[in-house]
Amino acid sequence: MTTTTDTTTGPGTDLIPPTPVYVITIASSGAAMVDGEDVTAPGTPHHEARLAALAEVRIKAALHGRPVRALVKETDGINLPLIVAVDGTTTPLDRPHPDPAPFVLDLTDDQDDTQPCPVTPATDRPTSTDRPLPLYIPPYTDSPSSIGHLTVRAWQAVVNPETTYTAETLELLMETAERRLIAEAEPYIDTLRVIRNAHTVWHQLRDDEPETAARTAAPLLTLLEGHPRRTGDVIEWAVARSTA
Template sequence: MTRTDVPATPVYTITVTSTGTMAIDGEDILTEPGATPEETRREALSEVRIKAAYLGRPVRALVKDLHSTVPLIVDLDGTTTVLDTPHPTPRKDPFLLVLDDNDTQLCPILQLPAEAAVTPSTTHHQALTEIAAHRAAGDPGAASAAADRMETELAAEQGPTHPDTLGALTVRAWLALSDPSTARTTETLELLLEAAERRLAAGAEPHSDTLRALRNAHSLWHHIRDDDPETALELADRLLELLQDHPRRRGDIIDWATSRTA
């Protein structure tokens, strides 16, 4: 069976180990001791169903074991559909993509403007068009300045927690992370942390953008801790607070911080 009504991304990867344990995108699925492989599989699919609920639509998934890779569609009610063809290749983002070390794939925070997750009011569509034009012209500084103005105007008109304002903040974070001159700076990490904090506090949708901000913040923190371990240690608590539901990432930070303070 094929499904063309489900967007190509995100695709959640459920990995089955030789011992029967499972992980979603590298994060272990916690089950009761003695759980059977089928119970563990149901728990993994339940986690994917929750992710579908965040997006308000069915999502794609892959179940991978030592011998096969099975493409699935997981619906909002938990129904799974096994596909007879692989998932489609996502359309390439028109802008530079950002490395997300969660799965060593290139992962855009946001697509502009045709499939933008951010949908500001009509008066600010021109601002998005201006940002896209500056990016296409190779002027990331002008694009960032335009995004900053858009966020400031939206915050004044609709408030700092409005979805449009948070969307504009997400654009700013994406632009900073996709600009080689600012991609690995502490300022960009703090911008990602702010975006994730504010999005989580407001329950902003789509949740996938919040997850990308979190993952990219962790990825960038990795780079910064090599060059500036003192700053990385100072920011570790903020990152740990944001990663409450990501035990593998929390463990990575705690292990490193413990080794630094030992």
């Protein structure tokens, strides 16, 4: 059953990615929609329509393997921002959802190779572990939770200056990208970020650790299919090294 906690905004809710935000619209007729898709028919009591819409968002949270954001548009014109957890718990927020603009990623393939993509993945943080980052890689499963935790670990390794440009981080990024592709994990934009970050780290490592770069070049090229500029960068380096 869906439960509601006290209105709050704090570190826990701030960690939840700004997108997606599922918009719940409840008409005075009792018809409820989630992102424009009908959930209940006209004539449904308002309370039941609301619960049905929240239950639909709960399913989406389960698919993501983490809490998600929602915005309830009430019949009185009030917009209520919520966090909906996988277990159905809802947390009303005391301020609007954050502006997603800082998290927008340029989908063209002309990004600066010298810096990782400065974008948090659309996943919640993993539970704590005694193993150091980024060396711990969770056992393979195709569950959204497992893939989400792995993606966050890759992001944590990238944004930590002590681990950004290391062979361990490169291997973690490539492992994450491979698992996301096999699992067809959503959102795909996170998979693109991981792949691009893997190339960025490889690009920075290749002069100081040429053996690591040579060993990872072939699997990296597989990941970079559809990224001609980055593919060319890897091939150019590999050819130059082989003819040196």
